[in-house]
Structures are given as structure tokens and as C-alpha cells.
Amino acid sequence: MDTWVIATSLIFLYLVFTLVLGVVANRRMTVDMEDFLLCGRRAGFVVLYLTVVASFHSVFAFLGSGGFFYTHGVGFWAAGTWTLLVGAITYVIGTRIWALGKAFGYITPADMLADFYESEAVRVAVAAVSVVFTILYIQAQAQGLGYIINIASDGRVGLELGTLILLVVAAVYLMAGGLRAVYWTDVLQGIWMYIAIWVGALVLSYELFGGPLELWRAVSEQRPDLLSLPGPKGFFTPGMWIGMTFTLSFGVIFQPHMMIRYYTAIDAKTLRLLGATTPIYLMTLFIPAALIGLGGAVVMPGLEGPAADRIFPELLFAYASPWLTGIILAGATAAAMSTLDSILHANMTVLTRDVYQRYINPDESQAHYVWVGRGIVLGLLVVGYYLSVLRLDFLVVLVTLSGAGALQLMPAILGVCFPGGRTLTRAGVVAGISTGLAALYITLVVSPHPLGLHGAIWSLLINTAVAISVSAVTPSPSKETIERVHGELERFVYGTEE
């Protein structure tokens, strides 16, 4: 049987299975917003672990990271730094976000920030950042899905059609089962993608080089430029290393699809365990990615830009068995879909809660909001599809831009989560986010990475300086609110916990 037949069949089999999970999740669902949007705040360790890692590691980890090792060499092993920060952020900040969400019924990031800073302007700014920048993420995942199914079918399923099919499947199981369906499919996807990338990398290393150690030796002999910093194209300068570390940790964690996961944990102990152990999965997934990218640079040189992102499937088609190729490409599909469904869900949550319920129709039944959420998913599907077929671009750049946008929420979030000293004010937060976004545009698009420092870091520094300066001369949140929120954190962190 031809490779493309097996690969495409396995992907479609996988898609059918995710739809079945969506239907089963629908039968377990009760018609209220907390259940539909937050899985009833009852997510345990195993489910939460696999949904967090599967959502964090998108198609970028499967395709983009191999492409990055291929093009820029061992410098991409910097990925370990941001995966470690993700663990520490979850441990320290994620638990505080969980505590506040449980105490005050927050559902979205904007709920928390608007409550503390007592400002609808803050709610609108945060909701806008949440949606605008994660839509770029939808584009990246959808494009990745299009790549995968196009490659798996050997070009028989076009990029646009493949993207549409996979977007529709993710939207259908999300509409059917809400966040529970997303979590259940993420469990499957988290396991599948991890096994797939490891098996694929090891099989290729033995097939092409006789083993991983021989692969590293071959790279040192034939492409020594890939084994030093800043890499063959001078990409991994100190400024880029630092910038990517903070953008792809804080910037991704502060996106709504990750923050909302903190609200859903069953207790704080689960989140602490999650923080201490998620880096194991997140970091070790880049070990096989290095083998794929660096090995690919030796045996299949000459791929540039977006073509480099396809090094893993290209190697599989050239050197692996049809069944293995199919299983691994289904794993790549899992990597993209697990992030895509999470972002669709987060955007649906933000638009339903922060926009529709808050400003358009505040006094409707729970069932009404659930149905509105489903309608919003359909709208997002159309927007995501339209954006994804506009053009193809280098995946990691899109992800970095997305992360840099959410990074602008960092001063405001730290102001809520860390009592002590003078707090930021609503005017300071709005001014900081606005200035930070303007600075981000200048330092990422107009004049990328001035003085070699990543644009995200420039924008964060400017954001923070403006937020602090404006806060020094504008009215603080009321004493009652500060006492209520920071008092809760004091009890949670240093007093009795639950």
C-alpha cells in the first residue's frame, strides 16, 4: 500500500476518534458556563498535565523546532530555558491565579485584571490583546495542519482543504463537549505527539546514521557550524536568546488558553505538582527535535525558510516505513489540533464572557451563553480559515509575535498576583499595554530587534516603565479591592490554604 494512503487514512482515523471523544464529553456536560468553559473547575493532575503540555507544544514544536535546529543549529536548545520558566511560572504565579479564580469566580484573564484594577478599559484592553494575538496562533496551527495533511496525502489534499477539514473537526468537538472535550482529546494528543516525535527521531537516527551518537558525530564532522552559537546565520545572539526565553515562557503562559487552564485545576496542590514536573515533558520533547533538525541538515541540506519546517515529514517519506510515517504524521496533527482547539476555546470564552455577556446581553440563561459560545466558535473557524489561507510564513515567527503580544499583560498580572509596595493603577495598566503594543510593532516589524535585543523585551521594558510612571500619578484601585484581592493571596500563600 502507498505511504500516502496509509498516512492519510491514519490521520482521518485519528480525527474520527477525536469526534467520538467530543460526543462522549457532550453526554457528560451539564448546561452551565463553568462546566462548558472551565470543565467545572475539577481538572485533576493527569488530565491537566497532558492538556497543558499538549497546548503549549503546538505544531511549532513538531515542525518549527526541527526546522529551527536545521537552520540555526544547537542554539535552539535554548528552548530548555523557556520550558523551565513555564514550570516555575505555573508553580509561583499559576497557583495564585487559581486561588483568585476560585475565590472570586473568575473565568477569563480579563475578569481578574478588570476586578482588581476596577476598570472596564482594562477589561477591554486585556480581552482585545487576548483575542487579537491568539488569532495569529490559530493561523499558525491551521497552516501547520494544512502542511501536514498536504504532505501526508502527497499533495492530493490541498493546503486549503486540509486546513478546512481539520479546523472543522476541532470546532465540532469543541462545540459538542466544551472544555471537557478539549481536555480529553488533549490527553490523547499529548501522549501521541510525545511518542511519535521520539519514535520518529530514533528510527531516523538509526536508519540514517546508525544511532543518535553517530548522528551527533556526523553533524560535528560535516556541519560544525550548527554546533556553536550564534549559529550559521548568526541568529542566536545573546539578545535573541534572552528575548525568546521570556517571550515563549511568560508570553505563552499569559495567553488566555494557558491562563484559563489554571482556573480549571481541582486544587493548588495539583498545580504545584504540575509546575514542578511539566518541564520534564516540555524540555525533553526538544531532544528528538534536535536529532531531526540536525540530522536533516546533514542528509537533506538546502531547505530554506518554510521548507525547513517540513524537514521531519520529508525525512519520514524518504526513509521511514509507510505505517510509521502515518502514525507520526497523525502525531503532528495531534500537536497542532491540541493547541488549535485550546485557542478556539479560549477565544470563545473571552468573547462570550468579556464581550457578549458583559456588554451585549448580560441577563440571559446559562444555556443561552453556551449556545452563543458555540456560535462564536463557528465565527472563529471562518476567521481562522481565512487568515490561514492568506499566505504561508515561517511558523516560529508567528508564534513569537503571538507570545510577544500576550507578554504585554505581564506588569498588570504581576501587580495583581504579588502584593507589596505601591500597586499599579488602571490608567498605568492601560497606558503600559498601549505603549507596549506600539513599541512591539516598531521593534518587531518596523525596525526588528534594535541593538540585537529581541523586540518583545524592548516592548516589555517600555510597557513596564510607562505603567509604573503613570501609576505614580494616577488613582489606585480602592483600598477595599486591594485588601480583598491581596488579602486572599496572603491567606492562600502564607495562611491556611483551603
Add this chain to the structure above:
Amino acid sequence: MESQPTRRSHFIPRTRDGWIATISFLVIFMLAMPPVTHTLLNRTEPWILGLPFIYVALFAVYTVLIGVLVWALRRGL
């Protein structure tokens, strides 16, 4: 401007174990950041267990950082 409620800072650890975890994580994390990465670690020799030095050194730093997080968990921080 109105005065704000005063509260002990949450940025500063309040226990010995808290200080150990915070300082350990930050110091070890700096070993995986420039300038260390681009100077001391930026070499392939010596090869360790068949792998280049920079790769193994960073892996060791990451592993120790996970160890710090697990230690904090076990100490109930």
C-alpha cells in the same frame, strides 16, 4: 492620590527554604543564559558520553532546575 494598604512584599521570600529555592533557581538559571551560554558553554569539546559539551552542559542545567522545583514541592513551598 490615596494611600494604599501596606502589606509585606510577596516578591521577597519569608522562610529559609523559600530563600534557598529562589536563589538556587535564579543562580542556576543564569548558567543557561548569556553571557555564560555564549562564552563558557559555547564549545563542543570535550565530548561527554558521545555528545557535544554545550548540549550536555545545558541539559545538566535544565535537569538541576527541575530538581530545584521538585525540591520546593517536597518542602511544601
